[in-house]
Amino acid sequence: MYFYEGKELVVSDKELKDNALKVNYEFNEKHTPSFEIVGDKLLVKVNHGMSEEHYITAIVYKYENGYDVVRLNANDEPNWEFEYKGNGEIFEHCNLHGIFAIKM
Amino acid sequence: MDRIERYNLDIMQQWNEFKQNLNEYKSNGDVSKVVKLIDIIEQNNIQPEIQLIEGRDWLVFHGVGNTREIRVYPVVTSFCNQLVIEEETHSKVVDRTITSYSFSFVMGLRLIKESVVNSFVSDGEIEYMLCEGERYFSDCNKLGFQYHGKKLLFKCGKLIYVDGRLINKNSIYLPTDMEVACDREILANVDFKTSEEEYGVYGVHESMLINPDTANGAVVIYDKDDKTSLCFPLFYDEKRLINVHSFISNDLLQFPVIAKCGVDIQALNYDGHSTKELGEFLKKRRTIAKSLVKAEYDTQVTEGLTNAQMLLLEF
Numbered sequence: 001m002y003f004y005e006g007k008e009l010v011v012s013d014k015e016l017k018d019n020a021l022k023v024n025y026e027f028n029e030k031h032t033p034s035f036e037i038v039g040d041k042l043l044v045k046v047n048h049g050m051s052e053e054h055y056i057t058a059i060v061y062k063y064e065n066g067y068d069v070v071r072l073n074a075n076d077e078p079n080w081e082f083e084y085k086g087n088g089e090i091f092e093h094c095n096l097h098g099i100f101a102i103k104m
Numbered sequence: 105m106d107r108i109e110r111y112n113l114d115i116m117q118q119w120n121e122f123k124q125n126l127n128e129y130k131s132n133g134d135v136s137k138v139v140k141l142i143d144i145i146e147q148n149n150i151q152p153e154i155q156l157i158e159g160r161d162w163l164v165f166h167g168v169g170n171t172r173e174i175r176v177y178p179v180v181t182s183f184c185n186q187l188v189i190e191e192e193t194h195s196k197v198v199d200r201t202i203t204s205y206s207f208s209f210v211m212g213l214r215l216i217k218e219s220v221v222n223s224f225v226s227d228g229e230i231e232y233m234l235c236e237g238e239r240y241f242s243d244c245n246k247l248g249f250q251y252h253g254k255k256l257l258f259k260c261g262k263l264i265y266v267d268g269r270l271i272n273k274n275s276i277y278l279p280t281d282m283e284v285a286c287d288r289e290i291l292a293n294v295d296f297k298t299s300e301e302e303y304g305v306y307g308v309h310e311s312m313l314i315n316p317d318t319a320n321g322a323v324v325i326y327d328k329d330d331k332t333s334l335c336f337p338l339f340y341d342e343k344r345l346i347n348v349h350s351f352i353s354n355d356l357l358q359f360p361v362i363a364k365c366g367v368d369i370q371a372l373n374y375d376g377h378s379t380k381e382l383g384e385f386l387k388k389r390r391t392i393a394k395s396l397v398k399a400e401y402d403t404q405v406t407e408g409l410t411n412a413q414m415l416l417l418e419f
Binding site: 068069070071082 | 108
């Protein structure tokens with residue numbers, strides 16, 4: 001797994017090698033992250049199932065000058081509570097379907 | 105929350121720019137040493153971006169020159185062969201940038217793999233492409249050292265130090281027992297700026313080098329105002345205290361003092377992004393050392409002792 005420098009991506013070796021990288025901003029019920037700002041917290045959820053074969057591998061919160069990345073396992077819930085650092089973008093990576101994002 | 109990895113875009117961008125500069129320089133000139141170093145970094149899977157995750161125990165930096173600063177952050181707590189290299193570029197001169205890098209990289213890599221640096225040793229000396237030397241080291245562009253009890257040589261302008269022996273009255277003097285204290289991992293840097301007219305205006309120059317394997321290292325501070333250079337060899341003890349041996353020498357007062365003190369590096373809240381606290385700490389130590397030096401110097405001079413003699417003072 002790479003956090004590909006300079007790009008808002010969390011990708012696998014294969015994806016990186018294949019250069020098949022694309023961020024999907026179109027709404028997808030199962031993949032597009034949803035978020036809620038509660039006080040100083042940013043609550044991110046992905047309406048996606050989690051199994052060994054098909055799961056969300058990472059959630060990335062991009063803010064003005066950096067990224068917070070949390071990598072998930074198949075037995076994790078596909079949501080995370082970040083420290084809110086201003087508006088930006090939220091990305092998630094599905095091991096089968098790629099990267100989905102939403103702008104805050 | 106501890107699973108969060110945090111990446112700083114500014115630093116990542118700097119790192120990318122740095123690599124881009126390197127590539128440009130590769131195509132324009134002979135930078136075999138630089139290329140080699142970079143290759144080594146990459147071959148060893150040193151990924152600076154990855155190492156910028158917060159919450160680790162970043163410790164030290166290596167600053168070079170007044171036009172930029174390159175910081176090398178060994179991960180001391182895990183003693184692993186990892187470096188973080190942060191660039192703060194204030195110059196667009198590629199040559200200068202590259203040569204500073206080469207210097208820092210040699211010094212930094214030397215800390216993690218002696219064989220790396222050995223590959224740059226020829227005839228017992230390491231030659232650095234010190235573009236900074238055009239200004240800093242106008243009389244000589246060499247800076248060398250060797251390892252494990254071998255001779256340590258700085259040959260830059262007025263300063264030459266060899267194997268514990270003071271060669272020049274303006275030299276920084278690294279005594280033998282300091283080598284022992286540093287597990288013979290003498291790491292030193294020097295500034296030889298003797299006047300603003302000659303060398304331009306400089307602030308306090310700070311350099312720190314740490315061996316991740318032994319957690320030993322040294323820090324050097326130069327202050328243009330009083331033309332004082334200090335070298336603080338550092339080493340960890342079992343309680344994670346850094347013992348600081350410092351000594352001082354300057355143009356007017358050629359009397360080195362070794363001062364011993366302790367500081368918990370954690371107490372410095374040293375986050376790896378600022379040298380201010382450490383600098384302040386060292387300045388205080390210098391002030392104390394200077395007063396001690398002066399007092400002892402006056403005393404010793406009256407007794408006819410030479411400036412090669414040292415005092416061991418306990419803070």
